[in-house]
Amino acid sequence: MRSLLITLASVGLVLAAPVSKTWESLGKIKPGTLIEVVTSGDRAEEGEFVSSSTESLTIKTRGGEQRFLRPEVVRVVSRIQPRRTRNVLIGVGEPSLCFFIFRTH
Helix, strand or coil: CHHHHHHHHHHHHHHHCCCCCCHHHHHHCCCCCEEEEEECCCCEEEEEEEEECCCEEEEEECCEEEEEEHHHEEEEEECCHHHHHHHHHHHHHHHHHHHHHHHHC
16 A cells, blocks of 8 residues: 555656756747746846747746847746646645545544
8 A cells, every 4th residue: 555655656746747848848838927037147037928939038027028048048937837736746645645544543
């Protein structure tokens, strides 16, 4: 039974892992999605995704549209991924916890 729990937890972690960490994966982000762009100068800008090309990334911030060149972008964080990870872990963890609680009583 313990091995089943470990298997379920492993599957949950695999499903929660990001699919890709390449520049080309920016094409999968839908316009309007809230993202954070971190640049090589440790500057972080948060805004809505507008578009990306092989050379740059554009977001819409409070101050207007911001364009970042590919060489200066260190990381792009989508605000949807953490919720997905949390939901998968809850979905895997809650039934397992209930099983152990009711099994011991």
